[in-house]
Amino acid sequence: MLPDKESITVAYAIDAGEVESLGKIGTTQTEIDRLCKRLQSKASHVRVVYEAGPCGYGLHRQLTQRGFESMVCAPSLIPRKPGERVKTDRRDAAKLVRSLRAGDLTAVYVPGVEDEAFRDLARAWAAVKEDLRQARQRLKSFLLAHGVGYTGRANWGESHRRWLSEYSFANAWQQLAFEEHRRTIEDRLVQCGRLELALRDAVVNWRFYPVVLALQAMRGVQFVTAVGMVSELGDLSRFTHPRQLMAWLGVTPSEHSSDGKRRQGSITKTGNSYARKLLVEAAWSYRHMARVAPEIQQRHEGLPKAIIDRAWDAQLRLCRRYRKLVARGKNANIAVVAVARELAGFIWDIARLAMALALPRSGQSI
Structure with missing residues (x-):
């Protein structure tokens, strides 16, 4: 299988037979159920594989619940011929079938539902911290471009932030830009604190x-x-x-x-x-x-x-x-x-x- 946002390209093979294409299907629950019935009618034991991607592990969990042996493979470890220059979804789906049959695919770790939810929360926290770092860097660059420097340690401590809150530009447009940069930092700080508090509350009930x-x-x-x-x-x-x-x-x-x-x-x-x-x-x-x-x-x-x-x-x-x-x-x-x-x-x-x-x-x- 080769899933994307709007469709899933499907290919299959029975035992050592030729790889055949089932074309594209939609991503709704009804169409996936219909596909499962078609595959089950062709063999008693069905192995399914698809590439890890932005669509997550929802399809893997649906297939596992239906009794299929499902595998999510690492795209970077799929064997590719050096001279291969034509890439289509239909070709890639057929290639996955052949590679699965040959045992050349490497599975990725699929976290549990709770583990994935906690990871999403942790990643949101990490993303906000990165936004905070970038916002601080933008403000530093803005001040440097206008020859404004802090005499102490610019470590975003209490005294540094107090100095920023009291500083002002003579030009109204520059002052507006400066205030927006500073407010972005304050907003990110509040968001970081909110997410950290949520993480500290959630981690106590996490299995790890x-x-x-x-x-x-x-x-x-x-x-x-x-x-x-x-x-x-x-x-x-x-x-x-x-x-x-x-x-x-x-x-x-x-x-x-x-x-x-x-x-x-x-x-x-x-x-x-x-x-x-x-x-x-x-x-x-x-x-x-x-x-x-x-x-x-x-x-x-x-x-x-x-x-x-x-x-x-x-x-x-x-x-x-x-x-x-x-x-x-x-x-x-x-x-x-x-x-x-x-x-x-x-x-x-x-x-x-x-x-x-x-x-x-x-x-x-x-």
Whole structure:
């Protein structure tokens, strides 16, 4: 199948027979039910595949409820011939059937309904925070263009924001533009606070709340990072080895080896870019000497000793790892990415430990 906003292009094959086209159908529930009946009339066991895309997982859930073996595949991992220059929905649907039969497709993780809802809330929060960052940058650029500078630290603290509220331009048009920039920032701040409060209320009732709590025992992993990472990763038990999580995050080195020679390049940067960004940001905190700061001690309250000990092991190893890489002449950015790769392994381990220990769902400070 090849779904889009208004139609679904369908192709099928029976056993090892030729691939045939069923044409296009609509996306309404009635037309999908009619398609399911047609497919069930052709075989007792039906496997269905379609590309992951902007239409989400609704079709997958409908097909699963009807008893079909449904798979959502990763578009970037579908085999393609180098010289292929003609692309149509009908050809792509037939190609999916052949690739499924050959076992050449890679399935993407389909979150549960509750997990997807929580992820939507977390992504809305992340999007508003990005809007806030861009709004602040626009105001800084506006002030720089007119030679207006703040004498203190422009860190958007209380004194900085007070100065902005009291500053005014002589020209009425410039003053209006300035006020609109400043009001946009204030609106985004209110929106961020509203969404963060909703997240803190919702996460307590989420099934991965123990993982969010446990990950905050680690250095560099605060509430923002923990919620963002877990909402994007979902069920970490689907990764049987930490290397699988590292590969999913795109922090493993690319490789081109042949003729007995092994050549490794930059990281692959595949998978979830937002989760990778959070991971690398957390890894920067391991540049400094290992220590348990007061804010980390506060996050340790109520957590099992096994998780706290594992977080300390991670800090000792990763801080040492960064210093060794820099001492060997590695660039700081390269060293941090290497630390981030190992940090992903500790996240995998602590998350599994948290679920095994069955941490309480409430009563913890986040």
